[in-house]
Amino acid sequence: MYTIAENTDYKELTYLFYDNGLEITPGIERPSNVVKCWSCRNSINQDLIGGASLEMRNGHFVVADVAVNIEFRQKKIGTRLMNLIEEEIIKRGGNEAWLVAKAPDLYIKLGWEVVTREQAPDISKCFSCIKYGKECNPQILHKRF
Ligand SMILES: CC(C)(COP(=O)(O)OP(=O)(O)OC[C@H]1O[C@@H](n2cnc3c(N)ncnc32)[C@H](O)[C@@H]1OP(=O)(O)O)[C@@H](O)C(=O)NCCC(=O)NCCS
Known part of the structure; x- marks a missing residue:
């Protein structure tokens, strides 16, 4: 069993993101453009098992x-985190x-659509990275609510 709640320790989350292969500097302070973030914890021992952030x-x-x-993947935790993010965006008028x-793949299953770089606003450091489009090919996804 696990519980998802608003995160109050951004620094802790950065280690989780980093350990799961995301491009983040572990241990950084919460950036001012973070709107909200969430932690998913093991209900028994409160260990952090997942998280998400909206900027x-x-x-x-x-x-x-x-x-x-x-070890906690494929249990729909990612889906629940995404549902909370989307609800938050809508609540804030987005x-x-x-x-x-x-x-x-996860996002496509949740109704997000792949778009081209030209269709997207300037929302990622990836776009100015020298590896972008060469050795690193992330997809840009968009969803309208
Ligand atoms: C991406 C991630 C958050 C998904 O978490 P999760 O809890 O396993 O996701 P869910 O259980 O909600 O998966 C929902 C569906 O998406 C699919 N899916 C999830 N991650 C996937 C992946 N990396 N590749 C392909 N399919 C994936 C699942 O198979 C599942 O499909 P189903 O509904 O047909 O069973 C997790 O795999 C992760 O932390 N990956 C490493 C970090 C990362 O890549 N984060 C995303 C930023 S690009």
């Missing part, structure tokens, strides 16, 4: 990070959101 970048809602520790993902 505002250049005036756009962006799903910044979503991760679930490997009608669309963006994300950049190396593994887009």
Whole structure:
């Protein structure tokens, strides 16, 4: 059993994101553009097993990070985190959101659509990275609510 709640320890989350392969500096302070983030904890021992963060970048809602520790994957925790993010965007009056993902399948299953770089606003550091489109090919995804 696990519980998902608003996160109050961003630093702890950065280690989870980093350990699950996301591009983040572990231990950084919560950036000011983080709108909200969530922690998923093991209900028995309160261990952190997953998390997600929603940011505002250049005036756009962006799903910044979503991760679930490997031994807890395929149990719909990622889906629940995404559902909470989408509910939050709608609650805040948003009608669309963006994300950049190396593994887009989860998001496509949740109704997100792959778009081209030209269709997306400037919402990711990936776009100016020298590896982008060469050795690293993340997909840009968009969803309208
Ligand atoms: C992506 C991630 C958060 C998904 O978490 P999860 O709890 O396993 O996701 P769910 O159980 O809700 O999966 C929902 C569906 O998406 C699919 N899915 C999830 N992650 C997938 C992946 N990486 N590749 C292909 N399919 C995936 C699942 O198979 C499942 O399909 P089903 O409904 O047909 O059974 C998790 O795999 C993870 O932390 N990965 C490493 C970090 C990462 O890549 N984060 C995303 C940023 S790009």
